[in-house]
Amino acid sequence: MGSDWAPDALEEIGTVDGERAEVVSVGWALEVAGDDALVAGIGDRDREALAEAYRRHGGAVWAITRRLCRGTALAEEVCAAVFAELWSGPERYDPARGSLRSWLVARAHARAVGVARADGPRAPAPDAAPDQTPPSAEVQVAEHAAALVGAAERAVERLAPVQRDAILLTYLGGHSSREAARLLDAPEETVKGHVRRGLLNLRRAFDAQEVAP
Numbered sequence: 572m573g574s575d576w577a578p579d580a581l582e583e584i585g586t587v588d589g590e591r592a593e594v595v596s597v598g599w600a601l602e603v604a605g606d607d608a609l610v611a612g613i614g615d616r617d618r619e620a621l622a623e624a625y626r627r628h629g630g631a632v633w634a635i636t637r638r639l640c641r642g643t644a645l646a647e648e649v650c651a652a653v654f655a656e657l658w659s660g661p662e663r664y665d666p667a668r669g670s671l672r673s674w675l676v677a678r679a680h681a682r683a684v685g686v687a688r689a690d691g692p693r694a695p696a697p698d699a700a701p702d703q704t705p706p707s708a709e710v711q712v713a714e715h716a717a718a719l720v721g722a723a724e725r726a727v728e729r730l731a732p733v734q735r736d737a738i739l740l741t742y743l744g745g746h747s748s749r750e751a752a753r754l755l756d757a758p759e760e761t762v763k764g765h766v767r768r769g770l771l772n773l774r775r776a777f778d779a780q781e782v783a784p
Contacts, residue, residue: 621654627672628672631755635680638745649679734766740755748766
């Protein structure tokens with residue numbers, strides 16, 4: 572499936588006035604419209620505007636969810652949920668804070684992380700005896716690792732959208748710089764620059780929080 576996530580997954584998007592927000596063919600006018608115009612169209616319940624938003628940005632959203640979710644089915648659910656969120660509340664997107672792709676990728680990352688956590692370690696069997704031993708060195712290491720993850724997530728969220736998107740796609744999404752450039756519709760050297768500056772800003776954020784491995 573990969574980045575070519577099937578549009579029929581958007582059938583999971585909810586109903587509005589009894590009509591489902593399905594992907595339909597889009598006309599030339601929407602294909603050349605800016606993202607702000609698409610969001611305005613979605614606010615007017617234009618399903619073709621939603622379809623065009625998916626056509627432009629679905630690959631980037633899928634790249635993040637497929638990397639973070641356990642299995643294709645969960646990734647598809649998260650993808651659908653992201654575009655459902657755009658359909659049901661386009662006013663949540665603030666163009667002053669970044670591009671539509673940045674917003675969608677950030678929402679995908681947040682949802683995928685939430686799903687991954689909810690689908691985390693299995694509960695012990697009902698007849699298993701409770702562990703009364705004090706925390707072991709392994710537990711302490713795990714707690715420290717969790718603190719590092721939390722600090723990293725906070726630092727990533729504070730990055731400029733273009734830096735955050737580039738890092739999410741290359742480091743979490745597992746994409747090469749060339750693939751990330753294609754997904755972000757930007758020159759490869761520009762994406763590499765965003766990654767370098769983003770990593771530098773992350774290092775500074777960690778230093779400010781006195782976070783150490």
